[in-house]
Amino acid sequence: MDLPTLTEVRLPASRADLALSATVVPLGGGTWLYSEPQDHLTGLVDLTALGWTPWERREDGGLSVAATCTIADLTRIPPTAGWRALPLFRQSAESLLQSFKIWSSATVGGNIATALAAGALIGLGGALDAELVVWTVDGGERRQRVADAVLAQRTTTLVPGEVIRSIEFAPGPLAARTAFRRIALSPLGRAGTVLTARRDEDGAFVLCVTGGTTRPEVVRFPDLPAADELAAAIGVIPTWFTDAHGAADWREAVSRLLGEEIRQELA
Ligand SMILES: Cc1cc2nc3c(=O)[nH]c(=O)nc-3n(C[C@H](O)[C@H](O)[C@H](O)COP(=O)(O)OP(=O)(O)OC[C@H]3O[C@@H](n4cnc5c(N)ncnc54)[C@H](O)[C@@H]3O)c2cc1C
Structure with a gap:
């Protein structure tokens, strides 16, 4: 418009x-x-005039994604040794209901900065403990985890004048096995809840809930949790909300079910 x-x-x-x-x-x-x-x-x-390279392999084996990388380019990162978590990139991108125009134009930085509950790439960053590199107003730089930078619907820690420069994925989480679940009230409906998760090589289990919560909620365990431990951790999440795409109690209940599916998948 x-x-x-x-x-x-x-x-x-x-x-x-x-x-x-x-x-x-x-x-x-x-x-x-x-x-x-x-x-x-x-x-x-x-920002696209700055000509940032969409994504680069870091010297430490991690991945640096420019804020201006489009969702389409993010899904085109080729299979790479050590980056076992790559399928979660496409699953997260596809959880965003979109036309090909949005797919080709929307940027990773724009998706995170918009801070919608269903922020497709917020769940990705939350599960993989990705960090934002933010250009600050004084000419400096600060770093913050994606899950900590999104405070509520349409609210982030970004202040006027700040710019997300990149999203940084460390080699450890990139090497993890991952799992993904999404549910909506109708086949093409906006997400009721989205669960993204990883299991590190040392066994650590990290799960991020978005879509049904007003902000990304991350629960983590040093090893695979028992079913009741995971259900309890999901049950105490305080930010479930009700809108046209689902009631808070349904979102919580279905997240516990999907969380258990993920727990078994990553066992
Ligand atoms: C029809 C439709 C359906 C949608 N469905 C979904 C959905 O299911 N899930 C979902 O997550 N989103 C959805 N969205 C919103 C979606 O998040 C955005 O359209 C898209 O991801 C924004 O990316 P963009 O690059 O186009 O951002 P822009 O529109 O360019 O910018 C969005 C906001 O981010 C700010 N911004 C952009 N880049 C940066 C940066 N590098 N640093 C700081 N601030 C920045 C802008 O100032 C602006 O406030 C939908 C949008 C539409 C129109």
Whole structure:
């Protein structure tokens, strides 16, 4: 849709050109920004003009994904020795209901910064303990886990002027076995709950719940939990919510069932 309050859409050549504020914000793929009125905005700064490489193998064997990497490019990372968790990237991306236009344009940074409960790549980052590299307003940089950066629906720790530069996946979680479950009230409905999980080579078990909770909820155990231990950990999650896509008590109950399926799959 048209955004009539905009007076500029800038193409930065470097970080120095960003000059962001509360009313001049980063533009990723624009799929959310152009989908509803943004009457508080006067400008957009198109991060894709910075030409960041979509993803790179790090020297330590980890993976660095640029914030401007599209969801489509994220799913095209080829099978790579040591990156056993890659199937979770595609499963998470596909949990986002989208047309091919969103698939090809929406960026990883934009998806995380939008901070929807069903934030497809928030669950991915939560399960793999991925870290955001954030360019701060003072010209510096800070790092924060994806699961800690998303505080509630449409709320993150990002302050005006900050930019997500990349999402960093460490080699340990990338080498983990992973599992994924998603359920919705209708076949093409928005997610009622999404569970993403990993089992590390040392046995550690990490599960992230999104979709049915207002923020990513991560539960972790040093080894495979017993069925009742996992059910109890899911049961004490405090942020289940009710909307058109599911009632809070249904979301909690079905998450316990799906969590048990995952526990058995990763046993
Ligand atoms: C029809 C439709 C269906 C959708 N379904 C889902 C769904 O099922 N699950 C889901 O998760 N999402 C869904 N979305 C929303 C989806 O999250 C976004 O459309 C998309 O992921 C946003 O990515 P983008 O790159 O287009 O972001 P943009 O639209 O460019 O930006 C979104 C927000 O992020 C900010 N931003 C962008 N990049 C950065 C950065 N690097 N650093 C800091 N801030 C940044 C922008 O300023 C803006 O506030 C849907 C959207 C539409 C239109």
